[in-house]
Amino acid sequence: MDLDSLQTPLLVVDGPALDRNLATMAAVLPGERLRPHVKAHKTTALARRQEAVGHAGFTCATIREVEGMAAAGLGHDLLLANEVLHARRLGDVVDAGSRVTLAVDSEATVAAAADGGVKEVLVDVNVGLPRCGCSPEDAGRIADLARARGLEVRGVMGYEGQVTVLTDRDERAAAVEQAMTLLLQAAALVGGDVISAGATVSYDLNTWATEIQAGSYALMDTAFAPMAPFEQALSVVATVISVSSKFAVADCGLKSLGMDHGLPSIEGATVWLCSDEHITFAPAAGHPVAVGDRVAVRPAHVDPTVAYHERMHVVEDGQVVETWPVDLRGW
Amino acid sequence: MDLDSLQTPLLVVDGPALDRNLATMAAVLPGERLRPHVKAHKTTALARRQEAVGHAGFTCATIREVEGMAAAGLGHDLLLANEVLHARRLGDVVDAGSRVTLAVDSEATVAAAADGGVKEVLVDVNVGLPRCGCSPEDAGRIADLARARGLEVRGVMGYEGQVTVLTDRDERAAAVEQAMTLLLQAAALVGGDVISAGATVSYDLNTWATEIQAGSYALMDTAFAPMAPFEQALSVVATVISVSSKFAVADCGLKSLGMDHGLPSIEGATVWLCSDEHITFAPAAGHPVAVGDRVAVRPAHVDPTVAYHERMHVVEDGQVVETWPVDLRGW
Numbered sequence: 089m090d091l092d093s094l095q096t097p098l099l100v101v102d103g104p105a106l107d108r109n110l111a112t113m114a115a116v117l118p119g120e121r122l123r124p125h126v127k128a129h130k131t132t133a134l135a136r137r138q139e140a141v142g143h144a145g146f147t148c149a150t151i152r153e154v155e156g157m158a159a160a161g162l163g164h165d166l167l168l169a170n171e172v173l174h175a176r177r178l179g180d181v182v183d184a185g186s187r188v189t190l191a192v193d194s195e196a197t198v199a200a201a202a203d204g205g206v207k208e209v210l211v212d213v214n215v216g217l218p219r220c221g222c223s224p225e226d227a228g229r230i231a232d233l234a235r236a237r238g239l240e241v242r243g244v245m246g247y248e249g250q251v252t253v254l255t256d257r258d259e260r261a262a263a264v265e266q267a268m269t270l271l272l273q274a275a276a277l278v279g280g281d282v283i284s285a286g287a288t289v290s291y292d293l294n295t296w297a298t299e300i301q302a303g304s305y306a307l308m309d310t311a312f313a314p315m316a317p318f319e320q321a322l323s324v325v326a327t328v329i330s331v332s333s334k335f336a337v338a339d340c341g342l343k344s345l346g347m348d349h350g351l352p353s354i355e356g357a358t359v360w361l362c363s364d365e366h367i368t369f370a371p372a373a374g375h376p377v378a379v380g381d382r383v384a385v386r387p388a389h390v391d392p393t394v395a396y397h398e399r400m401h402v403v404e405d406g407q408v409v410e411t412w413p414v415d416l417r418g419w
Numbered sequence: 420m421d422l423d424s425l426q427t428p429l430l431v432v433d434g435p436a437l438d439r440n441l442a443t444m445a446a447v448l449p450g451e452r453l454r455p456h457v458k459a460h461k462t463t464a465l466a467r468r469q470e471a472v473g474h475a476g477f478t479c480a481t482i483r484e485v486e487g488m489a490a491a492g493l494g495h496d497l498l499l500a501n502e503v504l505h506a507r508r509l510g511d512v513v514d515a516g517s518r519v520t521l522a523v524d525s526e527a528t529v530a531a532a533a534d535g536g537v538k539e540v541l542v543d544v545n546v547g548l549p550r551c552g553c554s555p556e557d558a559g560r561i562a563d564l565a566r567a568r569g570l571e572v573r574g575v576m577g578y579e580g581q582v583t584v585l586t587d588r589d590e591r592a593a594a595v596e597q598a599m600t601l602l603l604q605a606a607a608l609v610g611g612d613v614i615s616a617g618a619t620v621s622y623d624l625n626t627w628a629t630e631i632q633a634g635s636y637a638l639m640d641t642a643f644a645p646m647a648p649f650e651q652a653l654s655v656v657a658t659v660i661s662v663s664s665k666f667a668v669a670d671c672g673l674k675s676l677g678m679d680h681g682l683p684s685i686e687g688a689t690v691w692l693c694s695d696e697h698i699t700f701a702p703a704a705g706h707p708v709a710v711g712d713r714v715a716v717r718p719a720h721v722d723p724t725v726a727y728h729e730r731m732h733v734v735e736d737g738q739v740v741e742t743w744p745v746d747l748r749g750w
Contacts (some may be wrong), residue, residue, distance in 0.1 A: 194662075335549050
């Protein structure tokens, strides 16, 4: 099917670029060294491609993601890298035959895991990002609490998200090492053989974790692009609906683009603003646009962009070769 | 049903506050003086409440919104206040018995309306916001083109969105008058009896338009709150999943909150950051929180917040009295 025959806005994946990203990552972090994070794409069909290049375990951010991955037959080893207070739905996924490991960082979340029928946990450790995770010194106590409730403690996890703003590679490497020093301290107290951490921007810097939870690398976005060798494979294709002397307007906006990392980009143009269903941009000299033209809008942040769309179209040479439902949305 | 029995994050509407907002608006702009914009809530059940207080005509931003409103029996008089280049789906809605008026601002969009089977249009005029709309001087020519294609030209529309940043009421009033002077110039060239404009922040200032396209007033958000007397009726309810000495973390984030107007708010706390499924906040002195507590997160911008959710729960005294599907999402 010709991409131009579909009404915009359209979430479009450059199929060959996606495959190159998956291959690049699998070469550096093969098999269990990578636990791809599905929150970045929320699409079981894309997860299946990640499995096809060797990654059988996945990271999830929501209960719905765990349920959807299990239902799609991708439940070999799912980590919900997030605290949950009502885990019964996860217990149901375990009872149905999938492997689910849950992050815990407090007595309450240990109790929720045990009460909900989850069997395995990782102790989530705060390694510098102001988010979840116990202190490294407290990790042993949390592990003891979990074991006392009959839970298998597989190890530790800690997300060094504070490094995502350090565009200088040496600074980023130093910050990753500092964070992982904390995580290794916790791992010594906790036991188990899993040390789960990391992100696309630290995939080749974090040599301490046993597995890396990268997600953005598959589709990439403009914010992380300067920090990793992956190609931007995702765009929102929009149609120019109005043109005036100084600017043009296309039909995608705040409801098709994650905006927390700032404005999206259009090659050969300067983006001025977005409103609900519009993007206003000034074409650069020599790049005029006409009503009816299509433009590829590059989101600054992939994850919250994907979550707005019902489906993504995989495109090769202007042809839609597959259409994938974004089937892990919601909670 | 008790709201606390539902798993978070939850999109929650304060039912009595919503009803007060609808009543406040209907008192100032009764019946056809208001054409509520459904893009702000994307929910036909909420539109039905707006109809119940007297507003039979609605404004839409997408073809899907038009289709959904018509399918819900709310197609008495729908304005798609946006340019469209492939209007066949709108023609189908007209053929099925609903009234659909489409914005046009160029020869191409006039042709699309006629080719798609739309019968009625408004000439969209740029009144100062860098977005769609022809120049006021060009409006008569666009109307002539439309009439030559057999379209009924009902009048003009022009959105004075540039005034939404003017928190000073006098400045805002002056900017609305300036914008409407342009729209009236265009109206004189176009003919017809509709002059459609406006927004929640100009609902009582814009005395020139025959109808106001306000949307945010029903649910409101923190960005527009200082500029209009409507109550914030929408929140995202989240559960505290982790607490440390300086901050706490609850389970809603970038995928449940529109972020283009900045960070959301939590009463009695300072919000530090949001990530995909987390909000980190510092509770104020005297407002401690514990794991398992629930917090109401006020989005800075309602429209892109609602678009992330499958349903909204209408709550009164802590009880869910209705659950409404957000059934106008997508395109």
